[in-house]
Amino acid sequence: MKLLFSLIQVASFFLFVAYAYCNSPMFRMRRLEAASRRDLAVMYLFFSVISIGGTYLGLPVHGALANTRAIGPVLAGLVGGPYLGLAVGLTGGLHRYFYGGFTALACGVSTTVEGALGGVVHLYLARRYGAERPLSPLTALVTMMVAEALQMIIILLVARPFPDALQLVEAIAFPMIAANSLGAAIFMSILRDRRDLYDQVGAASTARALRIAGRTLGPLAKGFTPDVAPELAKIILEETGVGAVAITDTQTVLAFVGIGSDHHKPGMTLAPECHRAILHRDVQFMDGAHEPYHCGYSDQCPLGSVLVIPLQVDGEVIGTIKLFEPASKRFLSINRTLGEGLAQLLATQLLRARYEEQKNLLVLAELKLAHAQINPHFLFNSLTTIQAIMRRDANRARELLNHLSTFFRMNLKRSPEFSTLEEELTHVNAYLEIEKARFQERLTVAIDVDPTLLQVKLPTFTLQPLLENAIKHGIADKLEPGSARIHAFWEDGAARIDVEDDAGTYFERKERGKDGLGLGIVEKRIRNLLKGGSGLTVTCDPHVRTCVSIRIPAEEARAS
Structure with missing residues (x-):
């Protein structure tokens, strides 16, 4: 029993070393899959020191040593896997061999075997039960008991003379198995608890950073x-x-x-x-x-x-x-680390806000460019049409002037971002009245809209460019009369708006590079301003039908 208490005192010293290590900046006992080469190197040095120190602090017994050397390689294998366990076991074993004594070879071999045993147990338990099982204090206790039992067997098989080996094993077997197993369990408990504490602190810091990110996203958008x-x-x-x-x-x-x-x-x-x-x-x-x-x-x-x-x-x-x-x-060092990470997070959000602002300005500039290209052309054609009608029907010409005034007034006064479908239709109707007067019986436009969709918001200047594309680049090229249709309805829980024409020339126009500036701008604005899967698609049956479809998911349509 005296030997047992002496070994427990030696093991206690290494427990103190473990506690000091766990509270030092060097401690990085990360999960094996996340461990870097530096982490593995530090663990190798630490557990090798434990193993070699166990030899130096061993207690002389019958020409050999009762010691706590096995704690280092066994725990290295359980924590870091077979390669780390074998490396530490080999290091401690070589040191013990050169230390001398009639059990030098036996203890050198047994120390290497004990490190390999810890690594094998790690592999088996991790694959069968998960990465946490090898780090259990109970696992360390049982593995160390088996490892020390193997050491006693190896001493009996290798050390000579046999009677001296047997006498040594009878004296040290129980004290070493008991002291080392208990020490390994407590040692592992210290290591695991400290690692879990670091994980908890890291998780708390991550959660805090995510909260800060969420709370600052809105203000930083400004x-x-x-x-x-x-x-x-x-x-x-x-x-x-x-x-x-x-x-x-x-x-x-x-x-x-x-x-x-x-x-x-x-x-x-x-x-x-x-x-x-x-x-x-x-x-x-x-x-x-x-x-x-x-x-x-x-x-x-x-x-x-x-x-x-x-x-x-x-x-x-x-x-x-x-x-x-x-x-x-x-x-606190954690606040320092958090502060440095916080600056990076805020910088990223500011960069994103700057990007979004520039992207919106670009789309707005493209929208204004489209206005600048469309309005003069449309104004010239409209005035020519009104001038021709004025000679035969002054009242009709006056009505068209009112529609033209409404069209341009809405262009100037509308929000640069969103309009309701109802406002878009009012804008389209003012445009259509002038186009119908221009094309007369050659143009027919039908509008079929579900009333429940009238308050759905769309990016401003959405419908009129699509309808103008249909008329200007499709119907206007036909020799016979043409027709267009605006159809708004619910489909599979989403709001859908179709702008159709019966010319079916979209692919031909696209090949000639005349698919229309307005279509590209409308698509960009829908993608940028409406989220949740909103989008624009074009289908074309050549010389029969072209349909531009806008789809807005129900949650986005109702939210707007």
Whole structure:
């Protein structure tokens, strides 16, 4: 029993080493599938030290050593798999062989076998029960018992003289099996619990980052402005729990919330640490201990540490995010990591907002280009038609002038983004009255719309370009009369709007590059402004029918 208690004391020392390791920056016991080469190298060194240290701290017994050497290779195999277990076992075994004694060869072989055994158990349990089973303290306990039993057998088979080997095994078998198995179970419990804690902290940080991303998405869509900055600072303060948060541009403080807000005010000039962060495009951290933080605004400021992260968008520093802690509180490393990740997240969202803004401006510019191309041409044709009608029917000419006025007035006054289907139809009717007067009996247009769809919103300037394409590039080229149709109806839970013509010349026009500028712009605007699977398709039966279909899913149609 004395030997057992002595071995437990040695094992306790290594448990202390395990606890210290788990609380050091070197600890990265990640899941095996996520472990990098660096992680495996660190684990190899750590478990090899445990194995070799177990030999050095062994207790002399009958010309040999009672020791805790096996804990290193067995746990290395359970944690890191067969390769790591074998590598640590071989390292510890070679060291034990060269250490000497009549059991040198037997213990060298047994240490290597024990590491391989841990790796084999890891493979079996991971494949059958999942990656967590090899990391169970119970698994470590049973595996170590089997490993130490194997060591005793190998000593009996290899060590000579046999009577001395038998006497040694009788003396050390129970103490080593009991002490090492118990030590391995507690050791594994420390390692696993610490890793789980890191995983929980990581999951909490990820969840916090996702909450921040969700909460800041709306404000950042408006851009990085003095109006948005206070809302961003408040969100970051609430989610990180730091003492205070400041948002700056490259010249002044845009917002400050939290401790010290009585003297840290928006509009103040930037502190030196902000200038350094912007100039060097690097994080500035003053922890208040190794590098002091001095508030430049008040000698009585309670803030004692600050993290300054430059906010870069598309390679350009547009400002900084500052996280503060009071002098009475240590700046947590997790908040530092979160703050640095937060700057990247906000930069990505700002870049996306900038992209969306530029994309919308581009589509709007294309829309205005279409107006500029269509309106003069349409105005010229309309005035020519009205002039011809005026000679024989002044009242009809007056009506057409009213329709023309309505058409252009709606062009000027309509929202650049959305109109209801009802407003689109009013615009189309004003256009049609003039086109019917121009083509007379050669043009027939039918409008068939489900009344429940009249309030569905569409991108402004959707129907008229499609109908103009049908008339200008289809029906106008026919020698015989032509017809067009606007049909709006529900289909499979979605709103569908068809604009048809009976010319069927879409493919021919497309080959000649005359499928119409308006069609491309309408398709872009539907794709950009209406989400959830909204889209535009064209079907054509040559010389029989062309149909341009707009489809808006029910949830999008009803939401609008």
